[in-house]
Structures are given as structure tokens and as C-alpha cells.
Amino acid sequence: MLALKCPRLCAQENTVDYFLTEEQRMIKETARQLAEEKIIPKRAELDERDEFAAELLRDIAKADLFAVLVPEAYGGMGTGAFDIVLALEELARGCVGVATSFAACGLGILPILISGSEELKHKYLPSVAEGKHWAAFGLTESNAGSDAAGIRTTAVDGGDCWILNGTKQWITNGGEAKIYSVIALTNPEKGIRGASMFVVEDGDPGFSYGKKENKMGIRASSTRELIMKDCRIPKDRLIGRKGTGFITVMKTLDVSRPGIASLGVGLAQAALDEAARYAKQRVQFGKPIISFQAVQHMLADMAIQTDAARGLVYGAARHIDAHPADASKVSSMCKVFATDTAMKVTTDAVQVMGGYGYMKEYPVEKMMRDAKILQIYEGTNQIQRNVIGQELNREYA
Amino acid sequence: MNIIVCIKQVPDAKDVRLDPKTNTLAREGVAAIMNPFDRHALEEAVRLKEQLGGTVTALSMGPPQAKEVLLEAISCGADEGVLVSDRAFAGADTWATSYTLAKAVQVLGAFDLILCGKQAIDGDTAQVGPGLAAQLKLPYVTCVQKTREASAAMLRVERMMDDGYDVVQLPLPALLTVVKDINEPRVPSLKGKMKAKKAEIRVLSAADIKAEPQCIGLAGSPTKVARVFSPEPRSNRRMFSGTAAEQVSQLVEEIRGYL
Numbered sequence A: 001m002l003a004l005k006c007p008r009l010c011a012q013e014n015t016v017d018y019f020l021t022e023e024q025r026m027i028k029e030t031a032r033q034l035a036e037e038k039i040i041p042k043r044a045e046l047d048e049r050d051e052f053a054a055e056l057l058r059d060i061a062k063a064d065l066f067a068v069l070v071p072e073a074y075g076g077m078g079t080g081a082f083d084i085v086l087a088l089e090e091l092a093r094g095c096v097g098v099a100t101s102f103a104a105c106g107l108g109i110l111p112i113l114i115s116g117s118e119e120l121k122h123k124y125l126p127s128v129a130e131g132k133h134w135a136a137f138g139l140t141e142s143n144a145g146s147d148a149a150g151i152r153t154t155a156v157d158g159g160d161c162w163i164l165n166g167t168k169q170w171i172t173n174g175g176e177a178k179i180y181s182v183i184a185l186t187n188p189e190k191g192i193r194g195a196s197m198f199v200v201e202d203g204d205p206g207f208s209y210g211k212k213e214n215k216m217g218i219r220a221s222s223t224r225e226l227i228m229k230d231c232r233i234p235k236d237r238l239i240g241r242k243g244t245g246f247i248t249v250m251k252t253l254d255v256s257r258p259g260i261a262s263l264g265v266g267l268a269q270a271a272l273d274e275a276a277r278y279a280k281q282r283v284q285f286g287k288p289i290i291s292f293q294a295v296q297h298m299l300a301d302m303a304i305q306t307d308a309a310r311g312l313v314y315g316a317a318r319h320i321d322a323h324p325a326d327a328s329k330v331s332s333m334c335k336v337f338a339t340d341t342a343m344k345v346t347t348d349a350v351q352v353m354g355g356y357g358y359m360k361e362y363p364v365e366k367m368m369r370d371a372k373i374l375q376i377y378e379g380t381n382q383i384q385r386n387v388i389g390q391e392l393n394r395e396y397a
Numbered sequence B: 001m002n003i004i005v006c007i008k009q010v011p012d013a014k015d016v017r018l019d020p021k022t023n024t025l026a027r028e029g030v031a032a033i034m035n036p037f038d039r040h041a042l043e044e045a046v047r048l049k050e051q052l053g054g055t056v057t058a059l060s061m062g063p064p065q066a067k068e069v070l071l072e073a074i075s076c077g078a079d080e081g082v083l084v085s086d087r088a089f090a091g092a093d094t095w096a097t098s099y100t101l102a103k104a105v106q107v108l109g110a111f112d113l114i115l116c117g118k119q120a121i122d123g124d125t126a127q128v129g130p131g132l133a134a135q136l137k138l139p140y141v142t143c144v145q146k147t148r149e150a151s152a153a154m155l156r157v158e159r160m161m162d163d164g165y166d167v168v169q170l171p172l173p174a175l176l177t178v179v180k181d182i183n184e185p186r187v188p189s190l191k192g193k194m195k196a197k198k199a200e201i202r203v204l205s206a207a208d209i210k211a212e213p214q215c216i217g218l219a220g221s222p223t224k225v226a227r228v229f230s231p232e233p234r235s236n237r238r239m240f241s242g243t244a245a246e247q248v249s250q251l252v253e254e255i256r257g258y259l
């Protein structure tokens, strides 16, 4: 078999064997080589310049990783959440901004995959599998963050078309994607139970973008408003049945959360790699700082937490691929644990590296900034804990 | 456009050692990789194929384990891999290597273009590309940094020079050697890896390519390595310090001393 050509990271590869298949190892290796050769050399500059990583997404496309997001029946080679998790973890080891843009493409097509008609699937998924078209997911609005029920965007039946009005906020890949899955109220009296999902395409009449946000981290990703002003789209762009939009959103997020969790695992691993390598070479009081027990214990905790997070995320993704009736609790648990871990481990990596860790010459400063978003988007970790708590309340009734 | 890419398997530069007794490279236990320049030659070939259609054949002379780089080439977009391998090739210098590759190319049939790396990171001679072109009586350009124009009949390329570049147009079939500036190679793709997993590498022996025994291997190699050594470090070195302006004036003073 082809040998892994990236010894720098592989030296750190002494962790649990998850019995990956040959295809799964290929996915991981491909994503890792992309991170090593393409992403890592460019990440600091993209971050500094607040620049969307279009070129890197094209590199990811050339390596066929977009195909992992789409099942074979629609031109991809994906087999489910677990394969996607493997790819995302390794990309995030390079840069969470780039990995987020890729993940959002997967998120954007999930509503079509979960609830869309065969026609919609055949129309949109093959071009995403090729990496030719990128996707995005539009739920959040200025008054509807954690409380998705607060959305105001409407879609009115205009006879031969749907007419959408409203503004989506903070949409990853906004302005860069071709395909947007957007939720809007088709029956406002019913509130969120009267919502439906639609595909809006870049270039649709009445569809435009607001300003690009200037963010703390994941600056290689684009976060923008989607503005719909009498935006007219063909009738067949409705995803699933009218009124099922919110259910589709909930199912989408249940499947996608392990992806965000895996970004946390990859990021934590990257921070641990940097910190451990540095601690071996930094000498104070005549010794490498890794010989001080206080530093060793921090590194040990970072390693324990990262491996524990990986185990939970892989388990959750495999659980989802077994198509359980309800995956919310497991999916929320892995998202909370892995992203809290990423925040903790990246913060500790800066601590292990002291003042050098705080400087932009070293990558852990960016890693710590990038970690924060993982606790916020795709449902804050407070909201995830609500979901888990409510589920426990039901289970122990 | 049918393209042949010559690919050499080389020891990873990070751990190259010389055997002090034999004065040859100690290759045992050293990780083998695709010669870095050849990754760029392969990438250019795959881009030309994507643009103009045709096929890309990866060709290597080497021991059986050189199959690995050919499989890697397939995972990066080559259609097939051909390994020229025979004990009789052992000890080949650049002349014998060029001769052997030329004989193999003739067996492979019609082609429009041969791409080589500028040099191999172990042998480092940069002779095999031009040598191969001479054997095959092909027009060639070395150190190509950019393909400006490509069609079925001709190429227009930029040749890197110390002080800029030349623009050269040449008819096909032809041979180019490329420098790293020419492109950024892609990483092996998933579909490519699946393909490589199933691929069969064609192996050609000295007999298969109808090589003359006196022209191959040690017998066919006019180069004799007399001695390999590390030069003594020169001791009379001085570093200037201070601001850039201070260093420049110190340097000017120093040069004056020699005038």
C-alpha cells in the first residue's frame, strides 16, 4: 500500500486503534496530506489577511474529498457521518477556518439529502461531490439565534414561483457558495411549525449578500448575510413537504454535529502536537521544560482529553450511521465534549508555550482563537446541554 | 496529447548517508520518495492531459520497489505506470540511464511529449533529461518554469535563466525538464488511490526493451566514481553585525581592502 508521506505528524501517531477500513484510512491520509502540504503553509497568511480560502477548497476538491460528503447514488463516494468526521478532523488539524468552509458545504446539502426529492438530489448533489459548487446553510437571523423559532423570513406562494423575503445572518460560505438551503415561514401563523426549506441559488433574482463579518477566529472562512428581497425561485426548489422545514433543520443538525465535534478533535490534536514538540526543545533552568512535572501533567491532561473526545466523536458518528430513531442526545454530547476540549487544550497549549505561545509567530495563538467558535455555532454548548438534560428528563420519567 | 513522465525513486533527502567504504549512497533503511522535481513534471503532464486530452504514462528505471512511486503517480493522475527493471541495469550512470530509458520509450510506442524533472535530488546531475532527448533525437528545453501555450503540434514554454527567462517554442514530439516553479503539485486523490490499489505496473526487462548488454548497467557506464568526500569547511569566514546600514558600510570597507 502507499505509504503515508508525512512523517512530521505521524511521529505523534500513537493512539487508540479504531480499526479503520482501508478506504477510511485513505480518507484520513488524503485529508492529512492536504493539511500538511497545502493548508499549513498558507493558514497564517489567510488568517492575517482575513481571506476566504477558495484556492484551498479547490485543492480539497481535486483530492476528491468533497465526494465523501455525497453518497454514491448522487455522484459521490460517501458512506456517512463517520467518513466525513475522519476528513474534517485532519483538515482541522491544518486550519479550522478552512475545515469550517468545507464542513458548511456538507451542512448545506444535508437538508436536500435528508428531505429533498430525487430530482433535487440529482440536480444539486453531483456538482457538490465534484467540489465544483459549494453549499451553505441559512437558519440564523438577527433575532433568531439559539431560539430558531424566532425566524421572520417568509416564503409566499406566487403561483409559478416562491417569493422569499428576509435576511439570514452569519451564514458560513455566504457569497462563496452556489447552493443555499434556507428556512422560511410559509405559514407564519403557525410559527416555526409553519416553516419550510428551500434551495436558493447564487444569482437568483432578488438574492444578494450583506457585509462580510470581521471575526475573532476562523478568518479563512466567509461569514455573511443572505439578503432576500422579493427573491423569486422556481416551485421545485421546495425541500420536502411544505411545513416540514423545522423538522428537517433538527434532523440536519443531529447528523452534522459530530462534524463540528471532529473539528474540535483535530484542533486539540494540533495544539497538543505543537505544545509537546515545543516543550521538548524549550530549555529553562537548564532543562527542557517537558521535564517539569507541572508541564508534563498539563500535556498529559491535554492528551487524555483529546483521545477521550476522539473516542466519543467516532462512537457518535458510527451510531448515527446505524440510523437510530433519535440521535440528538449522543450527537449533542460529542459536540459539547469535543469542542469544550478544543477550547481547553488550545488554551493550555498557549500556557505551555508561555509568551511564545501568545505570539503570532507560533500557530497556537490562532488555534486558541479558532477554538472559541466551536462552542458557539451549530447550537451553543449551553443549548446542547439543554438538549441532553431534556432527553435525560424524558429517559428517567 | 500522449505524455510520458520519467520518475525516479530517490532516498528521502532528510536521511541521506554515504557509505564510507564504497563511496556510494547507503540506501538501506532509508525512506524512498518520488523525486520532488518529478512530482512537478507529473503535475504538469496531468494538467496538459486535463486541458488537451490524451494519456499520461509514468516511467521509471529502478529496482522492484520503485513500483511504489509509479503507484503514487497513478494516484496523482497518471493512467499507467511502467517500470524498467533488471539486475543488468545496476550501476548505471547518467549515460546508461538515458540509454535505457530511451529504449523503454521506444517500446512504449507513439508519444507527443516526455517530461522529466530538472534533476534528481540524489544523483543531482540534471543530465538524464537532455541525455534522453539526445538518444531519441528530440528537441528539448531544460528548466521549464511555465507552459505558456500547448497544442497538439507545438509548445511554447518559459525557460528559467539566472537573470530572467527565455521564451522557447518547439515542435512536438519533444522533451522538457521542469523546475519547481512550474506548478504546485496536487496531493494524491481518493479516486486515484482507489485506482492505484487495483493497478498493475508493467515491468520491462533488458530483453523486453532490446537493450545492448554493453550499453547498460556498470558495463555501459563511462563514469567512474573515484572518490566522494565532504569538502573541508572554509575557516576564514566573518559575520557582520549591527543595523543593515552598518553592515553595508562594513562590507564596503572590507571590499575596499581588496581593491
Ligand SMILES: Cc1cc2nc3c(=O)[nH]c(=O)nc-3n(C[C@H](O)[C@H](O)[C@H](O)COP(=O)(O)OP(=O)(O)OC[C@H]3O[C@@H](n4cnc5c(N)ncnc54)[C@H](O)[C@@H]3O)c2cc1C
Pocket (backbone or CB within 6 Å): A104, A136, A137, A138, A139, A140, A144, A145, A146, A147, A169, A170, A171, A172, A173, A215, A223, A373, A376, A377, A378, A379, A380, A381, A382, A383, A386
Ligand atoms: C462564525 C459564525 C458562523 C456561523 N455560521 C452559521 C451558518 O452557516 N448558518 C447558520 O444558520 N448560522 C450560523 N451561525 C449562527 C450560530 O449558529 C449562532 O450564532 C448560534 O446558534 C447562537 O446564536 P446567537 O449567536 O444568536 O446567540 P444567542 O442565542 O443570543 O445566545 C447568547 C448566549 O445565551 C445563551 N442562551 C441562549 N438561550 C439559552 C437557553 N435557553 N438556555 C441557556 N443558555 C441560552 C447562549 O448559549 C449564549 O451563550 C454562525 C455564527 C458564527 C459566529
Ligand SMILES: Cc1cc2nc3c(=O)[nH]c(=O)nc-3n(C[C@H](O)[C@H](O)[C@H](O)COP(=O)(O)OP(=O)(O)OC[C@H]3O[C@@H](n4cnc5c(N)ncnc54)[C@H](O)[C@@H]3O)c2cc1C
Pocket (backbone or CB within 6 Å): B005, B006, B007, B008, B009, B023, B024, B025, B035, B037, B038, B041, B059, B060, B061, B062, B091, B092, B093, B094, B095, B097, B101, B115, B116, B117, B118, B119, B120, B121, B122, B123, B124, B125, B126, B127, B128, B129, B223, B225
Ligand atoms: C558522479 C556520480 C556519482 C554517482 N554516484 C552514484 C551513487 O553513489 N549511487 C548510485 O546508485 N548511483 C550513482 N550515480 C548513478 C547515476 O548517475 C544516477 O543515479 C542516475 O543515472 C540518474 O542520474 P541523476 O540521479 O543525476 O538524475 P538527473 O539527471 O538529475 O535526473 C533528471 C531527471 O531525469 C529523470 N530520471 C533520472 N533517473 C531516472 C530513472 N532511473 N528513472 C526514470 N527517470 C529518471 C527524472 O525525471 C529526473 O528528474 C552517480 C553518477 C555520477 C555521475
